Amino acid sequence: MCCERAGAASTHLYGDTGPFAAQGCFYRVGAGSDGKSMQPIPYWRLSSFYLFYFALLGSTAPFLALYFDHLGFSPARIGELVAIPMLMRCIAPNLWGWLGDRTGQRLLIVRLGALSTLATFALIFFGKSYAWLALVMALHAFFWHAVLPQFEVITLAHLHGQTARYSQVRLWGSIGFILTVVGLGRLFEWLSLDIYPVALVTIMAGIVAASLWVPNAQPVEQGERSGAGGFVQQLRAPGVIAFYACVALMQLSHGPYYTFLTLHLEHLGYSRSAIGLLWALGVVAEVLMFMVMSRLFARFSVQRVLLVSFLLAALRWLLLGNLAHEPAVLIFAQLLHAATFGCFHAASIAFVQASFGARQQGQGQALYAALSGTGGALGALYSGYSWKLLGPTFTFGMASAAALAAAVIIALCSQPTRTRP
Numbered sequence: 055m056c057c058e059r060a061g062a063a064s065t066h067l068y069g070d071t072g073p074f075a076a077q078g079c080f081y082r083v084g085a086g087s088d089g090k091s092m093q094p095i096p097y098w099r100l101s102s103f104y105l106f107y108f109a110l111l112g113s114t115a116p117f118l119a120l121y122f123d124h125l126g127f128s129p130a131r132i133g134e135l136v137a138i139p140m141l142m143r144c145i146a147p148n149l150w151g152w153l154g155d156r157t158g159q160r161l162l163i164v165r166l167g168a169l170s171t172l173a174t175f176a177l178i179f180f181g182k183s184y185a186w187l188a189l190v191m192a193l194h195a196f197f198w199h200a201v202l203p204q205f206e207v208i209t210l211a212h213l214h215g216q217t218a219r220y221s222q223v224r225l226w227g228s229i230g231f232i233l234t235v236v237g238l239g240r241l242f243e244w245l246s247l248d249i250y251p252v253a254l255v256t257i258m259a260g261i262v263a264a265s266l267w268v269p270n271a272q273p274v275e276q277g278e279r280s281g282a283g284g285f286v287q288q289l290r291a292p293g294v295i296a297f298y299a300c301v302a303l304m305q306l307s308h309g310p311y312y313t314f315l316t317l318h319l320e321h322l323g324y325s326r327s328a329i330g331l332l333w334a335l336g337v338v339a340e341v342l343m344f345m346v347m348s349r350l351f352a353r354f355s356v357q358r359v360l361l362v363s364f365l366l367a368a369l370r371w372l373l374l375g376n377l378a379h380e381p382a383v384l385i386f387a388q389l390l391h392a393a394t395f396g397c398f399h400a401a402s403i404a405f406v407q408a409s410f411g412a413r414q415q416g417q418g419q420a421l422y423a424a425l426s427g428t429g430g431a432l433g434a435l436y437s438g439y440s441w442k443l444l445g446p447t448f449t450f451g452m453a454s455a456a457a458l459a460a461a462v463i464i465a466l467c468s469q470p471t472r473t474r475p
Contacts, residue, residue: 095212099268101226103205106260108227110198112234113254115312116333117242123317124247125182133438136313138188139195140434143427150200151420155413160204161270167204168265170197172258178251199427201261203419210407210415211271221344221400228341228396232334239330272412285414289421293357294409296467297402300360301422302429303460304398307367307453309433310446311374318446322379332384336391343396356401356408357464363398364461366390368454375450394457 122132150167154160174193180186209223238253289295310318319329350359370390377383402422410418433453440449 096269097223099264100209100212100223103261103264103268104224104227105230106257106264107202107205107230109230109234110254110257110261111227112231112333112337113238113250113257116235116316116330117238117247117250119313120242120316120320121247121250122187124250127184129314129441130438131184133313133434133436133441135184135187135191137431137434137438138191139198140427140431142192142195143199144424144431146196146199147203147420147423147427148417151203151416151418151423154204154207154416154420158272160208160272160416161265161268163204164201164208164268165262165265167197167200168258168262170194171201172255172262175251175258176255199423201265203423204416205268206403206419207415208268208271210403220403221347224400225341225344228337228344231337232341235333235337236330239327239333243326285410285417288410288414288418291409293467296463297360297405297409298421298425300364300460300464301402302425302432303456303463304364304367304394305426305429306433306436307371307456307460308394308430309435310371310437310441310449310453312430313434313437314441314446314449315374318374318378319384332388335385336388336395339389339392340396343392344400347397347400350397351401351404356405359397359401360405361461361464363393363401364457364464366393367398367457368461370394371450371454371457375447375454378446 119132119136122135127135150163154163171194174197175190177193178187178190210220213220213223234257238250241249241253316329316333319332320326324332367390370387373383373387373390378387403419406418406422407415433456436452437449440452
């Protein structure tokens with residue numbers, strides 16, 4: 055990962071010895087040259103949380119629809135069940151984000167959310183009917199989606215607002231995703247999918263443990279955001295609403311990918327181990343992209359990075375819908391995950407951090423999560439209804455059109471934003 059400087063008194067994020075220096079801590083910019091006033095940042099504690107949190111995503115995104123198919127549900131019912139957690143993402147983050155900004159107790163919200171996620175998902179062991187599973191999906195998602203937006207604020211507070219370096223912590227989430235998706239892909243070839251809920255509960259317990267290990271931190275108001283007004287006033291700043299519209303469209307375009315890619319590839323004759331490796335390949339590309347994001351942000355504006363990610367998403371969905379039977383094309387499409395998630399997510403976090411003051415950070419991140427959930431839910435629903443009726447080609451074609459619309463909006467309605475080094 056590249057290291058930047060911020061004035062004569064700044065230090066490298068990892069010093070000169072890489073990410074494993076300083077006994078698992080790196081240091082905030084602004085310390086004296088002698089290093090005595092450096093404040094350690096809990097690198098491994100923050101990273102462990104991301105590892106377990108996105109390990110859970112790695113166990114749900116590729117395999118949740120497969121599990122529901124194993125239970126005998128139709129594509130339409132699968133789309134609805136997958137959409138329910140995303141619909142809860144439209145509601146929960148805003149409620150918890152307001153509460154976090156109001157009370158400042160973000161870490162408490164993270165810990166209670168993680169514990170409640172585990173407790174409510176464990177209800178899956180008591181029934182497998184559609185209504186019961188819908189209830190389990192709604193309850194656990196209400197608490198699960200409370201966790202990440204508040205933790206993002208805590209992470210950025212520890213990083214002292216250096217959003218270009220956020221990716222160096224966040225990449226461990228990608229590693230957790232890779233380990234889980236590959237491991238479960240092999241596990242489900244050896245054992246029945248009936249063991250799937252046990253795997254999820256185990257990972258959720260890891261999230262709880264990691265949340266208890268993380269120290270608290272509060273965001274500090276930056277001078278350039280002082281006097282910027284309340285949340286609604288900052289939301290009305292040029293380009294902010296356009297950005298959030300693009301977030302919803304981008305997540306809508308991911309609907310067929312997260313809901314039906316595994317089933318699509320199984321139908322094309324790929325084994326579950328191969329499918330797990332293909333999911334992991336996309337996240338490996340994402341990790342590599344996270345490792346160079348600070349260099350990209352040094353050369354390009356956040357809006358330019360977002361524009362390229364939207365255009366490549368439009369290409370990726372066309373490839374998956376039309377040429378996924380070709381292994382070489384499928385591998386290339388999965389490598390594009392570096393742009394469609396890695397660049398997109400890092401740039402989105404940077405945009406939100408730059409657009410809102412410290413007291414509105416929780417609400418800004420929560421709105422990002424909520425509109426991601428809105429788009430994702432609509433994407434899961436439309437793909438669930440169109441998959442059997444219209445087929446994969448048309449379904450992924452609609453996803454490509456949504457990503458292209460986001461590219462047009464960001465190109466026409468946004469102004470360049472630079473991240474802090």
